[in-house]
Amino acid sequence: MSTPTSKLADFVSTTEASRLFGVSSTYVTKLARAGVIQASKIGRNWIIEKSSLQIYLTTPHQRGPKTSKQPHSSQGQ
Numbered sequence: 290m291s292t293p294t295s296k297l298a299d300f301v302s303t304t305e306a307s308r309l310f311g312v313s314s315t316y317v318t319k320l321a322r323a324g325v326i327q328a329s330k331i332g333r334n335w336i337i338e339k340s341s342l343q344i345y346l347t348t349p350h351q352r353g354p355k356t357s358k359q360p361h362s363s364q365g366q
Contacts, residue, residue: 299339306337310346320345
C-alpha cells in the first residue's frame with residue numbers, strides 16, 4: 290500500500306524538474322500549462338509528475354516546418 294509521502298515523492302517543483310532533466314524551468318512550466326505533461330498548480334507554483342516529464346522528454350517529437358522571418362514582398366511591383 291502506498292503512503293501519501295511516497296506519492297509526493299513522484300512530484301517535483303519546476304526548478305527541481307529542470308535540474309533533474311537538464312531543461313529550463315520555463316520550458317517545464319510551458320509544458321505544464323499546455324497540458325502536455327501531468328502537473329498541478331498549487332498557488333503560483335507548478336508541481337510536476339516526474340514520470341510524465343521523463344516520458345515526454347524521451348519520446349521523439351517532430352518539429353513543425355521552419356518559417357521565414359523575412360517580410361512579405363508587396364504584390365504588384
